[in-house]
Amino acid sequence: MFHGEGTDSGFAELDDVSAAAYGLAVEYGLFEREKIADQLSLEPAEIARVEQVLTGVRLLQSMPGDPCQLTPVTPDVAAASLVGPAERQIRDLQQAVTDVRAKLMSLTPLYFEGRRLRNRLEAFDVISDPSRVQALLDHLGQNCKSELLTVQPGGARPADRLVQARESALSILGRGVRIRTIYQHTARNDLPTRSYVRDVTLQGAEIRTADEVIDRLIIYDREVAFLPERSACENVLPGAAIVREPTLVAFLCAVFEYLWDGASPYVVESQRSPASSDELKWSIIRLMTKGYKDEMVARRLGMSVRTCRRHIAEITEELEATSRFQAGYNAARQEMLSGEMPTHSLS
Missing domain, CATH: 1.10.10.10 (Winged helix-like DNA-binding domain superfamily/Winged helix DNA-binding domain)
Structure with a gap:
């Protein structure tokens, strides 16, 4: 529906009778109501309707100085008069759309920079405070659902740490979580480590040893991985880098599996010196x-x-x-x- 200035009408109303009446008006040079009604056998109400339709679609316009006389105009002039306002609105809307798009697209670099920073913060997090790292390890250990993978380099672990590790491991195993750990061969001859391994393997943990391993690695449910923070001070207890990015976590899991396949089972009762x-x-x-x-x-x-x-x-x-x-x-x-x-x- 096209809306004229003050008149609601449209092309849907331009029927065959109105078109025939317009043709006669062009032929007469004026919209002769009586002649056209007689020619088309139209009742007064019908000719009044035809006049309203032709006026609505701008095919008839008043004569200058005589508003009662209607003269036909060419279809292109009628079309320009009828759809001109709509076309201007469309052009204005198109320009507005273009302006809005340009303004929004100008924010694209800012968006991607923000996403880059957010992804870095979400996918990687470096915590230098060892107490905060331990708190996060405890939290993830308590909420671990399916699997815990660890690589512990450096040979025998300190006895005091094994006490806490034993309690945590037994709690995790008690929930049906699978635990696999890789030590170095040198851990086999350490009595506290052997005691720890004996206790946790009886509850289902799997322990293996290798001559050399990568740095310390802890992976929870193949979703979150802990790597040791690189510190310039060797005497300072390092923090940890927490990795959550799925591709990198999957890669670290693959590294663990590679080490695991090449490691030897730690069977406490059969260890030699x-x-x-x-x-x-x-x-x-x-x-x-x-x-x-x-x-x-x-x-x-x-x-x-x-x-x-x-x-x-x-x-x-x-x-x-x-x-x-x-x-x-x-x-x-x-x-x-x-x-x-x-x-x-x-x-």
């Missing part, structure tokens, strides 16, 4: 052949430098070597550097 463990000696020899100093070998394997040097002395003696290089050479001759873990003793 690391001093006679071929796996541990193999790890030491491998690092020695890479040129690592005693301190680095000890750090990589999670043992004290003193213990590491004792193992190195035992290894060189067993291999009848007088130097690191000769020890590596003799080990290679025994096919210990073939790329696979040795299955026989050094002795």
Whole structure:
């Protein structure tokens, strides 16, 4: 429906009778009511309706100086008169839409910058306060639903920490949550750690050890991962970086599975002393052949430098070597550097 100035009408009202009347008006040069009514056999009410329709769609207009006389106008002039206001409104609306779009699009860089900052805050969070980290670990441990994955480097854990870890692990296992933990081989000979492992494995926890592992890693329900914060001060207890971004958490889970597949089950009742463990000696020899100093070998394997040097002395003696290089050479001759873990003793 098109609305004229003061008249409500539209093209839907332009019927065949009105069109025929308009044709006669063009032929006569005026809207001759009586002649057109007679020509089309129209009643007075019908011709009045036709006049209203043609006036409404601007096909008839009053003669200057004589409002009672109506003269026909061309369809293009009628169309311009009828739809002109609507077209102006459309143009105004289009311009308004363009202006609004331009103003809103100008905020696009601000939006993406805000999203970048928000995603960083939501996906990553670095907490330097160890007490806050522990509080968050406790909260997630209490609400863990399906699985807890941990990697604990550095060999034996402090006995006081194992007390709290045992209580937390038993509580989590009691809710039916699966726990898998990877230690380093050097943790096998630590009595508090062996006691802890015995208690938690009896309740369903799975523990394995490897010669070397990545840094400390804790993953809850494959949704939230904890990594140690990098600190410039070695004497300061580090905080943690909390990762929630799904792709990165999935990657860390894949890293854990890779380490898990290469690790050895920690069966407390069958553990031998690391001093006679071929796996541990193999790890030491491998690092020695890479040129690592005693301190680095000890750090990589999670043992004290003193213990590491004792193992190195035992290894060189067993291999009848007088130097690191000769020890590596003799080990290679025994096919210990073939790329696979040795299955026989050094002795």
